[in-house]
Amino acid sequence: MKASRNALYGGLLLLPAAVLLWTFTYQPIVTTFIDSLYSTPRGRRPAAFIGFDQYETMFADPVFWKAMLNNFIYAFATIPLSMAMALAMALLVNSKLRGQAAVRMAYFTPTILPMVAVANIWLFFYAPDYGLVDRVLQLFGLGGQNFLGQPDTALAALIVITIWKEAGFFMIFYLAALQQISPTLMEAASLEGASFWQTLRRVTIPLLMPTTLFISVNAVIGAFRLVDHIVVMTKGAPDNATTLLLFYIYQVGFGYWDTGYAAALTMVLLVILAVIALVQFGYVDKRIHYR
Amino acid sequence: MSGIRVENLVKVWGAFRALDDVSFETGDSEFVALLGPSGCGKSTTLRLIAGLEFATSGRISIAGRDVTGLASSKRNLSMVFQSYALFPHMTVAGNIVFGLSVRGVSKAEQRERLARVVDLLGLSQLLDRRPSELSGGQQQRVALGRALIAETPVCLLDEPLSNLDAQLRSEMRNEIRSLQQRLGIAMVFVTHDQTEAMSMADRIILMRAGKVEQSGLPHEFYERPATTFAARFIGTPPMNVLDLAPGADGLVIEGGAGPAVLPAGSIPLQLGLRPEQVTFASAGQPAVVETTEYFGADTITACRIGRQRLMVRAPGRPGLKAGDAVHLAWETSVQHFFHKESGLRCEIDPAAPAKKTRVAETTPQ
Numbered sequence: 001m002k003a004s005r006n007a008l009y010g011g012l013l014l015l016p017a018a019v020l021l022w023t024f025t026y027q028p029i030v031t032t033f034i035d036s037l038y039s040t041p042r043g044r045r046p047a048a049f050i051g052f053d054q055y056e057t058m059f060a061d062p063v064f065w066k067a068m069l070n071n072f073i074y075a076f077a078t079i080p081l082s083m084a085m086a087l088a089m090a091l092l093v094n095s096k097l098r099g100q101a102a103v104r105m106a107y108f109t110p111t112i113l114p115m116v117a118v119a120n121i122w123l124f125f126y127a128p129d130y131g132l133v134d135r136v137l138q139l140f141g142l143g144g145q146n147f148l149g150q151p152d153t154a155l156a157a158l159i160v161i162t163i164w165k166e167a168g169f170f171m172i173f174y175l176a177a178l179q180q181i182s183p184t185l186m187e188a189a190s191l192e193g194a195s196f197w198q199t200l201r202r203v204t205i206p207l208l209m210p211t212t213l214f215i216s217v218n219a220v221i222g223a224f225r226l227v228d229h230i231v232v233m234t235k236g237a238p239d240n241a242t243t244l245l246l247f248y249i250y251q252v253g254f255g256y257w258d259t260g261y262a263a264a265l266t267m268v269l270l271v272i273l274a275v276i277a278l279v280q281f282g283y284v285d286k287r288i289h290y291r
Numbered sequence: 292m293s294g295i296r297v298e299n300l301v302k303v304w305g306a307f308r309a310l311d312d313v314s315f316e317t318g319d320s321e322f323v324a325l326l327g328p329s330g331c332g333k334s335t336t337l338r339l340i341a342g343l344e345f346a347t348s349g350r351i352s353i354a355g356r357d358v359t360g361l362a363s364s365k366r367n368l369s370m371v372f373q374s375y376a377l378f379p380h381m382t383v384a385g386n387i388v389f390g391l392s393v394r395g396v397s398k399a400e401q402r403e404r405l406a407r408v409v410d411l412l413g414l415s416q417l418l419d420r421r422p423s424e425l426s427g428g429q430q431q432r433v434a435l436g437r438a439l440i441a442e443t444p445v446c447l448l449d450e451p452l453s454n455l456d457a458q459l460r461s462e463m464r465n466e467i468r469s470l471q472q473r474l475g476i477a478m479v480f481v482t483h484d485q486t487e488a489m490s491m492a493d494r495i496i497l498m499r500a501g502k503v504e505q506s507g508l509p510h511e512f513y514e515r516p517a518t519t520f521a522a523r524f525i526g527t528p529p530m531n532v533l534d535l536a537p538g539a540d541g542l543v544i545e546g547g548a549g550p551a552v553l554p555a556g557s558i559p560l561q562l563g564l565r566p567e568q569v570t571f572a573s574a575g576q577p578a579v580v581e582t583t584e585y586f587g588a589d590t591i592t593a594c595r596i597g598r599q600r601l602m603v604r605a606p607g608r609p610g611l612k613a614g615d616a617v618h619l620a621w622e623t624s625v626q627h628f629f630h631k632e633s634g635l636r637c638e639i640d641p642a643a644p645a646k647k648t649r650v651a652e653t654t655p656q
């Protein structure tokens with residue numbers, strides 16, 4: 001009697017959160033999956049059940065594969081680089097440094113700017129002939145580059161922006177984690193004769209592993225989720241060189257209004273993110289020492 | 292030669308002088324206790340010796356070598372931190388050999404030295420555990436192991452026993468002391484527990500508010516405390532320090548009706564008496580019993596003389612109760628005299644005429 005009452009109260013307490021989670025997370029996933037099994041309704045022709053046809057189309061779609069490839073290049077370039085920079089910056093601003101607060105501020109500023117504003121700033125930086133980057137290159141006789149217009153530099157140009165923006169954000173997490181590490185541990189390491197690099201490799205980085213995991217999950221999700229700067233800067237051009245998965249979904253769904261196909265693409269994105277999260281929390285987590 | 296020599300050490304933080312002209316010297320392979328109340332600068336002194344902090348002025352030399360400006364890793368010493376400072380992500384073995392491995396000692400030698408240290412400390416069952424899976428005493432032994440494996444001639448310990456319970460504490464005391472003697476290394480041991488210092492140390496350095504109050508051998512602290520502070524810091528219960536006042540035929544204990552302690556003199560004085568050297572007698576200094584505390588082997592009785600309080604530690608059960616009128620007696624040879632204002636020890640022969648009374652040359656340190 002009492003147990004069932006407890007279960008009732010427990011259930012009631014969980015209900016608000018569960019309702020929200022279901023309505024805005026799981027229900028859309030289920031609906032998206034169902035939609036992906038139907039054709040896109042056009043005019044008076046309603047959606048018809050077509051099984052996995054959308055997925056077959058997808059595997060034959062070169063733009064999809066291009067978007068996937070771009071996205072993986074984008075993720076594997078931005079994540080390690082921005083995290084390494086974040087750690088370096090955090091170590092720097094965590095040391096006893098003159099003007100520490102100002103440097104922290106400077107590093108964090110890109111993060112608080114809206115992505116659309118950042119994209120516009122960088123549009124100017126990258127502008128051919130009069131843009132900042134091109135001006136500098138002109139000094140070395142390498143001017144006249146249209147970074148965002150050339151297929152072989154466009155993605156790299158976006159990657160640089162993302163690193164510039166994300167590193168400051170990740171730095172805050174590393175900084176908070178560094179400040180949690182007891183200074184006596186560092187003193188013990190230095191007393192034992194460990195150099196800066198030995199201390200970093202054998203003490204600091206292992207102790208930061210939980211933070212690294214947390215940041216990398218966020219970074220991966222970010223890498224598959226970011227579209228604002230593509231919409232503002234390149235719209236996937238030139239020749240789909242900067243089309244990332246989510247941008248392609250956006251284009252298919254709201255540009256071509258092919259909602260059935262967009263639903264199928266969304267399912268793929270979801271599966272990719274779910275697999276990455278599972279690997280990170282299931283496998284990597286077990287190998288990290290939590291205090 | 293592995294002695295530590297500290298000369299005129301000053302450490303200032305902002306306007307706060309944490310250490311004010313501290314000097315002392317320790318002998319070869321001595322066990323030195325750095326004793327004092329909380330906040331007196333013990334840890335600061337130790338950290339300066341270790342090179343974790345740098346002195347505002349003054350010199351530190353270890354084994355005859357000036358190390359004042361040297362980085363801690365170059366000072367050839369090891370340290371056990373107050374909080375142990377074990378690396379939480381490493382196993383016990385990893386923690387102990389950390390110093391050897393960063394210094395590039397070969398794997399074979401690491402294993403051999405690890406086996407020796409682990410044997411010494413009885414940690415062989417725990418090598419694969421992480422610090423969070425160890426008890427406080429075990430963690431403490433790991434920290435000690437990490438310090439000992441370096442085989443440095445000097446080992447610094449900052450209150451390593453403060454987190455342990457009474458039982459484990461006395462076990463570890465003996466263990467550390469016998470290790471130090473077996474290895475023949477010098478140890479500097481910070482503590483605020485006087486019994487720990489008295490029972491373990493070859494030499495005690497008593498600090499107070501950033502200065503050395505007295506430095507010497509344990510029996511000197513007991514027999515000839517240099518100041519009332521030192522007198523009150525050593526002993527359980529601590530020494531009774533009573534004000535003296537002019538009486539009928541000399542100085543008497545203020546508020547008391549007892550016989551004169553000293554012929555009348557000019558400087559205001561205090562009398563120091565160790566509780567265990569005062570006895571209940573049929574005649575002597577009258578006093579009233581206030582409370583008694585029974586400990587089995589002995590009883591500590593608090594007595595009142597006028598407005599002053601005095602503890603007596605007598606063997607067995609004297610069978611007194613609150614309100615009883617008693618007489619206290621003691622040998623004149625166990626009396627200590629202190630200058631009332633400065634608290635400094637005065638060497639006085641009670642039998643000699645009053646004018647010979649003088650403040651002793653035993654200024655602090």
Ligand SMILES: Nc1ncnc2c1ncn2[C@@H]1O[C@H](COP(=O)(O)OP(=O)(O)OP(=O)(O)O)[C@@H](O)[C@H]1O
Binds near residue numbers: 304309328331335
């Ligand atoms: N980094 C610091 N900045 C300013 N003041 C400090 C600093 N470190 C210590 N102090 C001050 O110096 C004094 C001595 O500190 P210390 O840690 O040496 O005391 P301690 O004798 O070890 O005390 P405890 O027995 O409580 O450990 C204290 O008053 C403390 O507040």
Ligand SMILES: [Mg+2]
Binds near residue numbers: 333334335373449
């Ligand atoms: Mg301390």
